[in-house]
Amino acid sequence: MHEFSQINTELGNRFAQHLSAINRDVLPTETKTLWRDIAVRYNETQRAYHTLRHVRQLFEQFEQIVSHLHKPHLIALALYYHDVIYHPIRSDNELKSAKYAVDQLKGYLNDEQCRYIYALILMTATHQLSELTDDDKRSDAAYLLDTDLSILGTPWPEYERYARAVRQEYAHISVIDYRIGRVTVLQKLLAHPKLYLTSYYYERLEQQARENMEREISLLCAS
Incomplete structure (x- = not known):
C-alpha cells in the first residue's frame, strides 16, 4: 500500500x-x-x-x-x-x-x-x-x-515478470487458448522488420526484445 x-x-x-x-x-x-x-x-x-x-x-x-x-x-x-x-x-x-x-x-x-x-x-x-x-x-x-514497447527489451527477469502479469490479466482464458493467442501476438511483433521506430530504442533494445519474445514463445510451446 x-x-x-x-x-x-x-x-x-x-x-x-x-x-x-x-x-x-x-x-x-x-x-x-x-x-x-x-x-x-x-x-x-x-x-x-x-x-x-x-x-x-x-x-x-x-x-x-x-x-x-x-x-x-x-x-x-x-x-x-x-x-x-x-x-x-x-x-x-x-x-x-x-x-x-x-x-x-x-x-x-x-x-x-x-x-x-x-x-x-x-x-x-x-x-x-x-x-x-x-x-x-x-x-x-x-x-x-x-x-x-520498451518493456520488451528489458533484461529477462523483468521481462518475465511482465509476461506473468499479462498472463494474470488473462486468467479467465484457458492455458491452451492463452498459449495460442499469446504466441500469435508475439509472432506478429517479431514479423515486423523493426520493433522500434527510433534509432535510440532500436540500437538499445531491439536485439534483447527479440531474444525475450523468442524465449517466451519457446517456453509457451514447451508448457
Missing part, C-alpha cells in the same frame, strides 16, 4: 506539472480531480500489468528521451491516458481510452492538441505510425510508441 501511495503521489505531481505547462489557467483542484480519476482506473482489479507501475516505467523512459521530443507535455498526457480504459476481454480499449482522454481534456486543451492526443493513443493499438504529415509530430509519436 505504501508503494502505491508513493507512485500515486509521484505520478500525480508529474501529471499536474505537464497539464499546467500547457494550460496555466488550470486550477490545482481540477488537476487533482483529473488525476484521482486516472489513478482509480489504473488501480482496477482486472489489471496486473496495466497499472500505475506500468505508467511509472513509461515515465522512467520518458525522462531518458524527453530532450528528443518537440511537444513533451502532450506526449506525457498521452502516456497517462493511453491505457486508462482497459478490460482484457475487449479489443477496443485504445479507442475507448482515446475518446475518454479527449472528453476529460477538452476543457483544457485546444482542438488540435486533443486530436493529436486522440491519434497518439489510437496508434498504441498497432504500434505503427498513422498518416501524420507533420515531421515533428511523427517523431514524437515514434518515441511514444517505442516507449510503450
Whole structure:
C-alpha cells in the first residue's frame, strides 16, 4: 500500500506539472480531480500489468528521451491516458481510452492538441505510425510508441515478470487458448522488420526484445 501511495503521489505531481505547462489557467483542484480519476482506473482489479507501475516505467523512459521530443507535455498526457480504459476481454480499449482522454481534456486543451492526443493513443493499438504529415509530430509519436514497447527489451527477469502479469490479466482464458493467442501476438511483433521506430530504442533494445519474445514463445510451446 505504501508503494502505491508513493507512485500515486509521484505520478500525480508529474501529471499536474505537464497539464499546467500547457494550460496555466488550470486550477490545482481540477488537476487533482483529473488525476484521482486516472489513478482509480489504473488501480482496477482486472489489471496486473496495466497499472500505475506500468505508467511509472513509461515515465522512467520518458525522462531518458524527453530532450528528443518537440511537444513533451502532450506526449506525457498521452502516456497517462493511453491505457486508462482497459478490460482484457475487449479489443477496443485504445479507442475507448482515446475518446475518454479527449472528453476529460477538452476543457483544457485546444482542438488540435486533443486530436493529436486522440491519434497518439489510437496508434498504441498497432504500434505503427498513422498518416501524420507533420515531421515533428511523427517523431514524437515514434518515441511514444517505442516507449510503450520498451518493456520488451528489458533484461529477462523483468521481462518475465511482465509476461506473468499479462498472463494474470488473462486468467479467465484457458492455458491452451492463452498459449495460442499469446504466441500469435508475439509472432506478429517479431514479423515486423523493426520493433522500434527510433534509432535510440532500436540500437538499445531491439536485439534483447527479440531474444525475450523468442524465449517466451519457446517456453509457451514447451508448457
